[in-house]
Amino acid sequence: MVTTNVIRLHEDLETSPLFSGLAERQVSEVISRGHRRVVPGGGTLFNCGEPADQFFLVVEGAVKLFRAMSNGHVVVVRIIRPGEPFAACSVVGRPDATYPVTARAWMDVTVLAWSRGTMSSELRRLPTLQYNLLQLVSQYQDQTVDRLCESSTQPVAQRLAHCLLRLADQASIPTTDGLQLRDPLTRQELAEFCGTTLHTVSRLLAQWERDGLVRVGRCRVTLASTKRLQLLSMQ
Structure with missing residues (x-):
């Protein structure tokens, strides 16, 4: 019997690429065999090095996958959004596989x-x-x-431009000032995305705001000129 919760989850996830080509009945069966989990923003789903014993699919919100390095730096590997799976190492890796990253709720997430x-x-x-x-x-x-190629070969300004354009492509809201990144974003998080320092990101954003490329508010970034950022990302 298909429950109301499964029907709602099916509706939320019907466009997930994980279920592409499956019959509705098959999707409902797969969903019914999972369990729903709600994690508040900042909460941890799993830590790097723990046994990879669960596979996940985001329903709502977003999850940040990152690796904390021994020197204190944090490298963000990916942001996982609704309809996207993660922790595939739990099912396609070795039986004794461990999670290679930490998964943390970037905001409230289901x-x-x-x-x-x-x-x-x-x-x-x-x-x-x-x-x-x-x-x-x-x-x-x-x-x-x-x-990896970007971080190894491109200067920070080019990497930051790439990062902002990528985030805008994933989730943004058109405004009179340009494309506003939908998700709250601190300068520290941008630094982690780009593999650089808070000071460098702050300096570049301040310069770009003066030049009319971006508008920066409290945890909000708006791309005022995507064309100029695209040119910058290709320099």
């Missing part, structure tokens, strides 16, 4: 979680689900390589 055994069974039962997950893992890997 996720679906499946145990390793449950999702592994679903992947064996539904080849299309397995194919979709492998496609997403490959896509994430390509994007991670792109960001």
Whole structure:
């Protein structure tokens, strides 16, 4: 029997690429075998190095995946948004796999979680689900390589421009001043996204605001000139 909660979750997740090509009944079956979890902003879903025993899918909100380095620096690997899965290492990695990053709620977040055994069974039962997950893992890997190349070869200004454009593409609101990033964002978080320091990000944003490229408010960034930022990202 399909419960009301499953129907609502199905409606929220019907466009998730994880479920592409699956029949509605199959999607409902997979959803019904997971459990819903709500985590307040700043809460931790798992820590780097812990046993990878759960697979997740974001329903609402966003999750930040990051690695805290021994020198105190934090490297943000990815922001996971509604409809996107994460922690695939729990089902496609070794049996003794551990999480390679920490997952923290970037804001209040609702996720679906499946145990390793449950999702592994679903992947064996539904080849299309397995194919979709492998496609997403490959896509994430390509994007991670792109960001690694950026951080290794590009100056900070170029990386910051790339970062702002990428965040705007993921979630932004058109305003009279330009494209406002939908999610609250501190300068420290931008520094972590770009692999640089708070001082450098603050200096660049101040200069860009004077030049009319961005508008910066309290935890809010608006891209006033995406064309100029695109040119800057290609220099």
